[in-house]
Amino acid sequence: MLGAAVLALAVLAALRRRVRTTAPGRRFFRHPTAGPGLFVLAFFVTIAIAAPVVAPYPPYYQIDIAHPNRPPSAQFLLGTDPFSRDVWSRLVYGARVSLGIGAVAMLVAATVGTAVGAVAGYFRRWVDTMLMRLVDVGLAMPRIFVLLMAAALWEHIALWVLVLLIGLTGWFGTSRLVRAEVLSLREREFVAAARALGAGAGRVIFRHVLPNAAAPIIVSGALGIGHMMLLEAGLSFLGLGVPSPTPSWGNMIADGWHKMAVAWWSSTFPGLAISLVVMALNAVGDALRDALDPRKEAA
Amino acid sequence: MTEPLLRVRDLKTYFVTEHGSGTARAVDGVSFDVQPGETLGIVGESGCGKTVTSLSILRLIPEPPGHIRPGSFIEFEGRNLLTLEPRELRAIRGNQIAMIFQEPMTSLNPVFTVGDQIAEAAIVHQRLSRRAARTRAIEMLRLVGIPDPEERVDHYPHQMSGGMRQRVMIGMALVCHPKLLIADEPTTALDVTIQAQILELLDRLQAELGMAVMLITHDLGVVAGSADRVVVMYAGQVVEQAPTAALFARPLHPYTEGLLASVPRLDAPPARERGRLHGIPGQVPAATAWPDGCRFHPRCPYAWDRCRAEAPPLLDAGGAGEPGTHTVRCWLLTDPRRRTPHP
Numbered sequence: 144m145l146g147a148a149v150l151a152l153a154v155l156a157a158l159r160r161r162v163r164t165t166a167p168g169r170r171f172f173r174h175p176t177a178g179p180g181l182f183v184l185a186f187f188v189t190i191a192i193a194a195p196v197v198a199p200y201p202p203y204y205q206i207d208i209a210h211p212n213r214p215p216s217a218q219f220l221l222g223t224d225p226f227s228r229d230v231w232s233r234l235v236y237g238a239r240v241s242l243g244i245g246a247v248a249m250l251v252a253a254t255v256g257t258a259v260g261a262v263a264g265y266f267r268r269w270v271d272t273m274l275m276r277l278v279d280v281g282l283a284m285p286r287i288f289v290l291l292m293a294a295a296l297w298e299h300i301a302l303w304v305l306v307l308l309i310g311l312t313g314w315f316g317t318s319r320l321v322r323a324e325v326l327s328l329r330e331r332e333f334v335a336a337a338r339a340l341g342a343g344a345g346r347v348i349f350r351h352v353l354p355n356a357a358a359p360i361i362v363s364g365a366l367g368i369g370h371m372m373l374l375e376a377g378l379s380f381l382g383l384g385v386p387s388p389t390p391s392w393g394n395m396i397a398d399g400w401h402k403m404a405v406a407w408w409s410s411t412f413p414g415l416a417i418s419l420v421v422m423a424l425n426a427v428g429d430a431l432r433d434a435l436d437p438r439k440e441a442a
Numbered sequence: 443m444t445e446p447l448l449r450v451r452d453l454k455t456y457f458v459t460e461h462g463s464g465t466a467r468a469v470d471g472v473s474f475d476v477q478p479g480e481t482l483g484i485v486g487e488s489g490c491g492k493t494v495t496s497l498s499i500l501r502l503i504p505e506p507p508g509h510i511r512p513g514s515f516i517e518f519e520g521r522n523l524l525t526l527e528p529r530e531l532r533a534i535r536g537n538q539i540a541m542i543f544q545e546p547m548t549s550l551n552p553v554f555t556v557g558d559q560i561a562e563a564a565i566v567h568q569r570l571s572r573r574a575a576r577t578r579a580i581e582m583l584r585l586v587g588i589p590d591p592e593e594r595v596d597h598y599p600h601q602m603s604g605g606m607r608q609r610v611m612i613g614m615a616l617v618c619h620p621k622l623l624i625a626d627e628p629t630t631a632l633d634v635t636i637q638a639q640i641l642e643l644l645d646r647l648q649a650e651l652g653m654a655v656m657l658i659t660h661d662l663g664v665v666a667g668s669a670d671r672v673v674v675m676y677a678g679q680v681v682e683q684a685p686t687a688a689l690f691a692r693p694l695h696p697y698t699e700g701l702l703a704s705v706p707r708l709d710a711p712p713a714r715e716r717g718r719l720h721g722i723p724g725q726v727p728a729a730t731a732w733p734d735g736c737r738f739h740p741r742c743p744y745a746w747d748r749c750r751a752e753a754p755p756l757l758d759a760g761g762a763g764e765p766g767t768h769t770v771r772c773w774l775l776t777d778p779r780r781r782t783p784h785p
Contacts, residue, residue: 332549333550335502335549336541336543336550336614337562338535339536339540339543340562340563340614340615341532341537342536342562343528343532346566350562351551355553
């Protein structure tokens with residue numbers, strides 16, 4: 144754990160040195176919570192990657208089934224859960240699942256959202272109208288119910304299906320943001336110049352429009368991962384997300400919460416991890432927005 | 443005369459405006475030719491349809507709200523550009539016909555190096571490899587007179603001055619050696635000394651590469667220095683067309699006359715009007731409501747009844763050369779005695 148923290152600090156310091164030379168980099172670190180947020184993220188990413196090294200026990204290993212709910216001690220850093228599994232080890236492996244689902248789902252959402260927004264904004268007319276009405280419908284639907292329904296229909300939901308579901312219900316906001324950006328960029332003179340050079344629609348969108356819209360996309364992506372993780376945690380807590388023996392922070396809370404009175408540690412630590420990471424993501428997202436987008440518009 | 447490179451006939455580009463205030467007839471029946479290798483100046487105030495004409499040639503008019511009316515005809519090397527498929531059109535844009543835009547500050551993409559942007563047309567049209575395209579970009583930078591091209595090729599637009607960016611724009615436009623270059627107010631955004639340099643550069647490149655140039659400007663000084671022939675536009679129409687020397691020596695349309703009179707001169711201090719610069723009274727009317735009859739009559743010092751009632755056609759003004767060399771859209775030609783110095 145200490146090793147991970149040191150490594151995270153080292154990553155932070157290196158990044159700070161690197162990025163300090165540019166104006167956006169300085170703006171980023173001027174943000175009071177950017178440094179701590181980045182540290183928390185670096186820490187959790189490090190333990191997720193190095194899980195086999197960091198975790199003292201395999202995540203499914205039931206150490207002493209006769210004596211579950213051991214309190215935190217030198218042997219069991221964060222105690223054991225009602226199934227007598229080491230909470231720290233599960234937290235470490237759970238970071239892989241929870242962070243991974245958040246990141247991949249956001250990648251799916253950002254890709255679809257960017258594609259839809261770019262097409263709608265660039266081609267306008269009926270394409271725009273149709274896609275944006277679709278987005279209106281998507282934004283109007285309560286997402287958690289859609290996901291619950293889908294999860295209930297599947298019964299045993301595969302992890303990649305869950306990721307896709309979370310991602311595919313989360314792109315509506317991004318697409319609106321990208322569309323707005325594209326609408327203004329498409330009227331810029333360099334876009335006209337590119338068309339006058341004989342560039343086709345694909346080339347104009349990929350080379351001239353989207354790179355100029357990168358900043359808001361990155362920011363909304365960073366802020367979006369947190370939402371995705373919360374959603375996954377919520378679903379897993381309800382037993383409809385990541386199926387149980389696989390550790391995710393959401394189902395770890397679910398496993399421990401009915402023993403909260405006697406063994407607070409098995410739910411509290413994963414809960415704390417979720418809160419910390421989501422807060423860190425929001426802090427970093429905010430700092431990124433200030434750094435990359437001089438207009439500081441809401442994402 | 444040889445076969446013209448570009449033949450524009452009866453070009454009508456209209457814009458349907460929102461809020462129901464009618465159709466803006468931005469370009470309304472424009473015809474002219476561009477001969478291979480010549481420089482054609484297109485002159486007029488803001489809002490008289492110069493830019494829309496040039497965008498129409500490359501079919502870059504945003505549709506909607508704009509559209510080119512059926513019956514218009516734009517022929518480039520014997521092919522009607524208005525009936526081409528989008529793919530064929532793209533093969534012409536940037537390759538055979540290139541365009542330079544007005545604002546060098548905003549016409550370059552801020553996130554790519556100038557080298558990448560110059561190379562783009564070569565990659566699109568000639569399928570050059572990245573390395574070959576880079577070499578070509580360096581060549582182009584040298585051609586347009588940018589010092590240290592090997593170093594400059596990796597610079598971003600914000601690292602360059604306005605004049606240098608305009609040179610980069612010219613480099614971008616010329617990378618495929620087009621036969622026709624449309625320069626839409628290439629010097630308007632630059633200060634006067636840089637203006638002169640850019641115009642000289644265009645002249646030199648035109649001679650070296652043997653291309654035709656359509657030089658769009660509101661500055662008669664620019665036209666006088668560079669153009670072989672001049673088309674004067676007013677209110678979406680051609681009002682006078684003549685070889686440059688003839689136009690400056692004998693402006694026949696009252697609008698041309700007014701434009702020439704409003705150019706400040708160093709050699710002849712304006713004795714008239716108590717030393718003040720001459721101006722054409724009024725302004726270009728809105729394109730949704732051109733005046734009836736001659737479109738210039740509300741601002742014309744010579745206008746009489748006929749001008750208010752009847753729109754004049756382009757009339758041959760005679761002079762040197764074959765018929766059609768100097769044409770004017772003005773009833774004065776039928777009644778020259780009315781051209782009197784006005785009170």
